[in-house]
Amino acid sequence: MSALALENARAAYEADGFFMIPQSIFPEELIARAIAGMDAIRRGEYDTGRPPQPSPWNPGDDPNALCKIEQPQFASRAVFELVGHPALGEAAAAITGATMVQAWWVQLLYKPPAAPDSQKKTNVGWHQDRYYWNIWEEGSELFTAWVALSDVTEESGPMRFVRGSHRWGFRNQGDFFEQDLDGQLRAIEVPEGERWEEAAAILPPGGVSFHHCLTFHGSGPNHSAGPRRSFAIHLRTQNSRPVGDRREGLAQFIDDPTLCPILYGG
Numbered sequence: 450m451s452a453l454a455l456e457n458a459r460a461a462y463e464a465d466g467f468f469m470i471p472q473s474i475f476p477e478e479l480i481a482r483a484i485a486g487m488d489a490i491r492r493g494e495y496d497t498g499r500p501p502q503p504s505p506w507n508p509g510d511d512p513n514a515l516c517k518i519e520q521p522q523f524a525s526r527a528v529f530e531l532v533g534h535p536a537l538g539e540a541a542a543a544i545t546g547a548t549m550v551q552a553w554w555v556q557l558l559y560k561p562p563a564a565p566d567s568q569k570k571t572n573v574g575w576h577q578d579r580y581y582w583n584i585w586e587e588g589s590e591l592f593t594a595w596v597a598l599s600d601v602t603e604e605s606g607p608m609r610f611v612r613g614s615h616r617w618g619f620r621n622q623g624d625f626f627e628q629d630l631d632g633q634l635r636a637i638e639v640p641e642g643e644r645w646e647e648a649a650a651i652l653p654p655g656g657v658s659f660h661h662c663l664t665f666h667g668s669g670p671n672h673s674a675g676p677r678r679s680f681a682i683h684l685r686t687q688n689s690r691p692v693g694d695r696r697e698g699l700a701q702f703i704d705d706p707t708l709c710p711i712l713y714g715g
């Protein structure tokens with residue numbers, strides 16, 4: 450991205466609570482290796498000799514269910530290389546103004562196509578990430594890079610962001626695993642003077658979206674012919690600290706850059 454594009458990106462991120470880069474920022478061969486690494490992890494094959502963290506989905510589980518695997522970079526060299534790629538760090542720093550960016554938690558997300566007669570639900574409910582991140586002190590600069598590894602179209606159940614919702618504050622509403630998106634919409638309280646305006650993250654393989662930890666987001670079913678592949682790479686800047694400086698829960702690995710790489714600065 451050019452200097453002007455990055456300057457505009459920061460302004461857009463601050464205004465909207467998200468920013469999308471609709472072209473690949475990764476080498477094509479790395480994307481191919483990361484896809485192979487994703488598939489190996491789903492089969493229970495770990496070329497590092499170390500498994501991911503305990504996860505909602507494990508090898509052998511229903512292949513038609515939403516697959517969410519925690520800390521996949523522990524298990525795959527190619528996935529670790531993607532997560533820690535300098536281009537991702539440079540973009541994250543430019544968009545947020547950070548002097549240091551670290552990947553502190555990562556999730557593999559594989560959304561299979563929805564069969565017409567299937568009762569399986571693969572929606573991701575509307576939520577703010579901050580709801581799940583109580584280990585971090587209030588005011589910590591936390592955000593997410595969502596990296597597409599497949600062609601994400603309107604049909605494939607893309608991530609959808611609510612424009613400007615990061616300015617609403619922490620609402621303590623929403624649920625990642627909720628399937629009734631319409632019901633959630635009726636229940637979430639939109640502040641007076643604000644409106645619910647959605648933007649879909651339509652991205653090619655290697656494209657990236659960034660979103661603030663207070664930005665509402667979710668996604669519907671995958672109606673395309675193939676799986677929707679992605680990694681949610683949760684990032685922090687130098688302006689972040691675990692509560693009580695504790696190394697536990699989601700912050701337990703932050704002192705080990707061989708597991709949670711520093712993408713930018715130091």
